[in-house]
Amino acid sequence: MKKHFLLLIFFVSASFYAQTFRNYSNEFLNIGVDAAALGMSKSVVATSKDVNAIYWNPAGLLNLEDYQGSLMHASYFAGIANYNFAAVALPIDNNSAIGISMIRFGVDDILNTTELIDSQGNINFNNISLFSAADYAFNIAYARNLIHKDIHFGVNVKVIRRVIGDFASSWGFGFDAGIQFERNNWNFGLVVKDITTTYNTWSIDEAQFDKIKNSIPGQNQELPETTEITKPKIQLGIARKFRVARDFHLVTEVDLNMRFAQTNDIVSSNFISVDPTFGFELDYTNIIFLRGGIGNLQNTTQFDGSKSLSLQPNFGVGFKYNGIQIDYALTNIGSVGNALYSNIFSIKIEYKFFRN
Numbered sequence: 001m002k003k004h005f006l007l008l009i010f011f012v013s014a015s016f017y018a019q020t021f022r023n024y025s026n027e028f029l030n031i032g033v034d035a036a037a038l039g040m041s042k043s044v045v046a047t048s049k050d051v052n053a054i055y056w057n058p059a060g061l062l063n064l065e066d067y068q069g070s071l072m073h074a075s076y077f078a079g080i081a082n083y084n085f086a087a088v089a090l091p092i093d094n095n096s097a098i099g100i101s102m103i104r105f106g107v108d109d110i111l112n113t114t115e116l117i118d119s120q121g122n123i124n125f126n127n128i129s130l131f132s133a134a135d136y137a138f139n140i141a142y143a144r145n146l147i148h149k150d151i152h153f154g155v156n157v158k159v160i161r162r163v164i165g166d167f168a169s170s171w172g173f174g175f176d177a178g179i180q181f182e183r184n185n186w187n188f189g190l191v192v193k194d195i196t197t198t199y200n201t202w203s204i205d206e207a208q209f210d211k212i213k214n215s216i217p218g219q220n221q222e223l224p225e226t227t228e229i230t231k232p233k234i235q236l237g238i239a240r241k242f243r244v245a246r247d248f249h250l251v252t253e254v255d256l257n258m259r260f261a262q263t264n265d266i267v268s269s270n271f272i273s274v275d276p277t278f279g280f281e282l283d284y285t286n287i288i289f290l291r292g293g294i295g296n297l298q299n300t301t302q303f304d305g306s307k308s309l310s311l312q313p314n315f316g317v318g319f320k321y322n323g324i325q326i327d328y329a330l331t332n333i334g335s336v337g338n339a340l341y342s343n344i345f346s347i348k349i350e351y352k353f354f355r356n
Contacts, residue, residue, distance in 0.1 A: 045189040049064075059153055065350075084104045087101035109130045141155065174194045174195075177191070178191035188239075190234070191235045197232060289327070291315070
């Protein structure tokens with residue numbers, strides 16, 4: 001009974017309102033990529049200048065000197081879900097660059113028990129099958145100089161595919177746009193996610209839905225609506241670079257992540273909510289990196305009704321040599337204050353070091 005009900009929840013959560021905005025939609029796209037960025041609490045909108053800028057701020061791709069590739073894998077919910085990211089980017093000429101990436105966030109080998117009990121009321125374990133619930137995002141980013149050589153502009157076209165076994169699936173489509181500006185030791189970045197809103201249209205197998213619904217006594221669940229719309233989000237970043245000593249350099253960044261909805265963020269109203277983050281990166285001769293950050297500042301309500309402020313510290317290290325950079329982050333990839341911290345590794349490769 002419980003397993004049947006969980007499958008029904010999959011259907012209901014697939015799409016709840018028709019032609020209405022969702023405060024939380026396509027949330028897997030907010031987890032983040034690259035252990036280096038996650039170690040800085042995602043405070044990289046102004047300073048992301050490599051292949052991972054496809055995700056953080058496509059304008060940063062203009063800083064590429066040659067081909068770059070990036071890979072990341074992380075486990076979520078104690079290994080129940082897996083999060084994978086792969087990307088490649090390259091400069092087209094001195095004034096433009098392009099990149100592509102793919103994200104998969106999925107739970108595999110879920111038990112399908114809808115036919116566990118046959119028409120005669122007998123339990124038949126041979127009728128149990130497995131299915132996957134997975135979210136995919138395919139991104140194509142393009143960047144070029146805008147107006148001035150120090151002003152970079154980038155756009156990101158994303159196609160979203162979400163699949164819940166044979167029960168339901170959806171296609172989504174949206175745009176992100178970003179700008180980066182650098183002057184002296186200051187960096188500024190602005191990204192608007194889902195700038196035109198992102199639409200997800202679901203297709204639901206009504207026969208499978210009826211089978212699950214009818215297996216739960218007393219249920220009168222109607223078929224959920226099939227369209228959801230993701231609201232735009234704005235991310236603003238300001239960073240400063242310092243030379244600490246002859247061989248040491250420090251980058252600090254503050255980002256403001258804004259949603260047009262009321263949430264538990266530290267700044268929240270009916271119109272907009274703001275989640276500030278702070279991160280730093282200390283490097284030794286651009287070979288060894290130490291990172292840290294604070295984010296996910298939330299107003300939480302305790303069992304006794306009192307209010308408190310929670311936050312999420314993150315930590316990371318990295319090593320770069322001959323075009324290969326390996327990064328590690330100790331972070332909560334789900335941005336949930338009470339969840340366990342996760343160990344995340346990523347690798348970035350610069351092709352120019354492998355040329356003859």
